Amino acid sequence: MSAVVASESFLERAPLQLRDAVVAYFPEALQWLVHHLITITVILTVFGLFFAFTTIAERKLLGRLQNRLGPNRTGLPFFKNLRLFGLTQPFADAVKALTKEDIVPANADKLLHFLAPVVVVSFSLLGFAVLPYGRNLIPVELDAAVLYFFAAGAATELAIFMAGWASRNKYSLLAAMRALAQLISYELPLLLSVVPVIIVTSTLSTQDIVLAQGGWLFGFLPQWHVFTPWGLAGFLIFLVAALAETNRSPFDLPEAESELIAGHLTEYSGFKYALFFMAEYFGLTALCGLGITLFLGGWQAPFPFLEFIPSYLWFGMKLVAMIMFFIWLRGTLLRLRIDQLTRLAWQFMVPLALINLGNAGFWILTTDWSGPMQILRWGVSIALIVVPFFFIGRRLSLGRGPRTYSYATS
C-alpha cells in the first residue's frame, strides 16, 4: 500500500496502522510476507462476505422488484423463532453447497473439470489487487494497473471454455462457445470505453486516475469523469459491456435455462458450482470497482463537506450502489437473443465507443479553451455523443420494431 500521508484523519490511517502493528510482531525477514498475507486475507474476507450478502440482497431485491417478499425465513440454528429477516441465508447456502455430493461425469476430462472452477475463481480474484479502496488502501500499486486488470479478467473466459469442454456435454460445450463469442464481442467496447479515461488522465495507474478526479469545480462540484460528456458516454458503454462481461441478465445467454439447461454449469454440482457462482460475483464486484475508479471518482467524496467520512467507506457505498443498480437491471430486463447480443455489440457499442474515443481526443485538445469557448467545448462534446447515438440507434432498430404479437396486446 502507498505511503501514508501524514496530514490525514485517524480513521483514514487506522487500517494501515493496525496492519503495521501486526507486522511488527514478526521477524524482519518475514515482514514483507506477512504484510502481503494480511492484505490477501482482508480482501478475501471482505469480498467473501460481500459476495455472501450480495446473493441475499439480490434475492430480496429481485423479490421486491416483482412484488414478492424474497427469502426471509433462515434464522440461526437452535433459535427457532429468530428470523433475522433471512440474512443468514448465504451461510445456509454455503453449508448446503459444501455437503452436496460432487458429481463428475464418467466421460468428463477429470483434470480440466476440476481445474475450471479453481481457475475461474483465482483469476476473478486477481482484479481486486489493483483497485484503490481508499486514499491509502491499494493492495498493489502498479504503473499499468488498468492493463493488468483486463489481462487478468480476460483469463476467466478460458476457464469458462475449459468447463464447457471438460464436461463432455453438448449443452455445456454450446454454452461455452456462446460465452466465448459474447465475452470476446464485449471485451472490445469494454476496453474502448476505458481508453478515453486513459487518454485524458494519461496514466494507467488506478490510484493516479482517482487522484485526477479530485478537486472541486466552483468549490463544491465533484470533477468525476462521469460528469463530462465523454465520461458519461464512456460510463454507459462500460456499464453495458460490464453486464455482458459478467454474464448477467439481460446478457446471461451462456446459462439460458430455457435453451441450454444451465450452460457450462450443467455438469457441476456442490461446491464446484458454488465456486463458479462466486467467481461471477467476484468478477461483477471487481468490474464495478473498476467502473467506480475510472468514472465515479473512486474513493472521493461527492461533496467537500462529506470528506470527513473515510475514503474507503465512500468506495464501499459506491460499490453497493453499483451492485444494486445491476440487480435492478436484472429485475427489469429480458434476456437477449444471441444475434441481438452480437449485433448490439458490433453495430452499436463499438462504433459509439470509437466515436467517444475521438470525443476524448477533442476534449484533450481543447483544455485551454475558456470563457464562452468553454460552452462551445461542452456543446461540441455533447453533440459528438448524442447525434451518433440517435442515428446509430435508429439504424440499429430499423425494420426490426416495434413488434406486434397476435396473442398479446401492448
Next chain:
Amino acid sequence: MLGTGIIKGLATTAKNFVGSFHDPERMTTVEYPEQQIPLGEHYRNFPFLVSETAEDPMGTLRCVACQICEKECPPQCIYIVKSKDKKPDATGKQQLYPVIFDIDTSVCMSCGICAEVCPFDSIKMDKVFEIATTNRYTGLLLDREQLAKSNAYYNEIRPAEAAEVDGRLAVAREAAEQKAKAAAAAKAAAAPATPSPASAPSASAPQPSPAAS
C-alpha cells in the same frame, strides 16, 4: 428513441419496489404456512370416505363395498375387501361394508373418477394437500380409518355439493321409511286375514314398487 423502453421498464420495477413496502395489495405471494389463501370451491386433491357421524366413523360409513371405484380407478390405487355380514347403509337398507379400504395416495392421480362413479355418494374428493410424511410406504398408504371423514366435514369443505347429496339421501331415506311403514302396515293388515292369503298380496304388492324405484 433507443433506450426509452429500458427507462420505462426501470420505472415500473422501481414502482414495484417502493410499492411492495407500503401496499399489501400489490403482493403476489403470501407467507404460506402462517397465511393461507382459501382454496377454490372445486379444488380437489385425494379421495376420502364419507361417514354419517364423526363419533362412529366405521359404523356409519356410507360405502357398501360395491367396488365400482376400485374397478374404475385409472391408476388402480384402491383396494377393497368386502365384508361377510351386512349392516344398514345410509338409507337403512341392509348392505355389505368394506372390511379393508385402502388408497395408495402415492399412486392416486387425483382424477376424481372414483367420486364421480360412486352410486352411494360415499367417496368424495378431499382438499387436504399438506400430506408430507417421513415414510413413503406406510405414510402414503391410507386405510379406511384414515380415509373416513364425517358428513359434517364434507358439508364444510363443499357446502353446495354436500347439500345436494344430503337432499338426495333424505328423499331416499324417506322413501325407504315409507316403504318400511307400508310393509309393516301390509304385514299388520295381512296378519288378521291369515286365513285368506289370496287377497293380501293383491293389496300390498302395488304399494312397495313406486317406493323401491
